[in-house]
Amino acid sequence: MSARSRLILPGNTAAMKLKEGDRAPDFTSVDQNGKTVSLKDFKGKKVVVYFYPEDDTPTCTKEACNLRDNFSLLKKKGIVVLGISPDTEKKHKKFEAKYSLPFTLVADPEREILNKYGVWGMKKFMGREFLGTHRTSFLINEKGKIDHIIEKVVSGNHTAQILETWGL
Numbered sequence: 492m493s494a495r496s497r498l499i500l501p502g503n504t505a506a507m508k509l510k511e512g513d514r515a516p517d518f519t520s521v522d523q524n525g526k527t528v529s530l531k532d533f534k535g536k537k538v539v540v541y542f543y544p545e546d547d548t549p550t551c552t553k554e555a556c557n558l559r560d561n562f563s564l565l566k567k568k569g570i571v572v573l574g575i576s577p578d579t580e581k582k583h584k585k586f587e588a589k590y591s592l593p594f595t596l597v598a599d600p601e602r603e604i605l606n607k608y609g610v611w612g613m614k615k616f617m618g619r620e621f622l623g624t625h626r627t628s629f630l631i632n633e634k635g636k637i638d639h640i641i642e643k644v645v646s647g648n649h650t651a652q653i654l655e656t657w658g659l
Contacts, residue, residue, distance in 0.1 A: 508609050509608060509609055509629070509637060509640065510637070510640070511637055511638060511639055511640060512636060512637065513636065513637050514635055514636055514637075515530060515538075515540070515629060515631045515635050515636065515637050516530075516604075516607040516608060517529060517530045517531050517635075518530050518597075518603070518604040518607060520575075520597050520598055520599055520603075520604060521580050521597070521598050522580070522583070522595045522596060522597055522598070523580055523583035523584040523586075523587045523595070523596045523598070524580075524584070525580055528573070528595060528597055530573075530631075530635070531635075533571050533573075533631075534633070534634075534635055535633050536569060536570075536571050536633060537568070537569055537570045537571065537630070537631070537632060537633060537657070538570070538571045538572075538573060538630075538631040539565070539570055539571070539572050539573065539628055539629070539630055539631075539653055540573050540575060540608070540628065540629045540631060541554070541558070541572070541573070541574050541575070541626075541627075541628040541629075541644070541649070542574075542575050542576065542605060542608065542610045542624055542625070542626065542627050542628070542629075543555070543574060543575075543576050543624065543626055544576060544577075544623055544624040544626065545576060545577075545578060545624075546576060546578045546582050546583060546585070546586035546596075547582075547585070547586050547589065550626075550646050551576070551646075552590065553646040553647050554626070554644065554646035554647075554649050555574065555586070555590060555592055556590055557646065557647055557648065557649045557650055558572055558574075558592075558594065558649060558650055559590060559591065559592050559593060559594070560650075561650035562593045562594060564650065564654075565650060565653070565654075568654070568659050570653070570657075570659075571594075571595075572594035572595070573594070573595050573596075573597055574592075574594060574595070574596045574597065575596075575597040575599050575604055575605070576596075576598075576599065576624060577599050577600055577602050577605060577611075577624060578596075578598060578600070579598050579600050580598040582598075583596035583597075583598055605624055608627070608629065610624055610625045610627045611623070611624060611625075612625060625642070626644045626646075627640065627641065627642050627644065628640070628641040628644055628649070628652075628653065629641075630653065630656060630657055638657065639656045639657065641653070641656060
């Protein structure tokens with residue numbers, strides 16, 4: 492299986508890989524503060540839904556801090572940032588506090604959202620294969636459609652990738 496293969500799990504609504512122009516699958520979960528968050532709450536806004544493997548790991552921290560450091564610019568452009576990983580609300584809260592993250596972190600320990608978006612699957616690292624989250628960002632427009640999918644995220648330059656991809 493290739494490093495970018497997707498594992499289709501029972502109940503996975505993303506049996507077909509999502510593509511640009513598709514309606515973004517709605518989801519509801521809790522954020523780092525225990526508040527309920529649904530994608531539909533952001534209708535009428537540009538939303539970056541970025542999926543990452545795990546809080547407080549080097550590459551995930553680099554990505555989150557890049558978004559943090561450029562958050563005011565993203566906000567000025569009318570962009571909402573939602574980070575999603577399989578971590579719990581409690582772990583997200585520690586990550587947010589440690590790095591002063593100003594955006595919403597959505598907990599998905601059951602991997603329901605990750606499966607809907609097709610970002611949970613087989614990965615390969617240092618010769619071993621395992622199930623994990625594929626670092627992927629979905630740029631969702633004001634109408635709830637996927638404008639762009641960034642599969643090759645550059646963690647230290649992710650904000651620039653988002654703005655360039657969206658032409659902002």
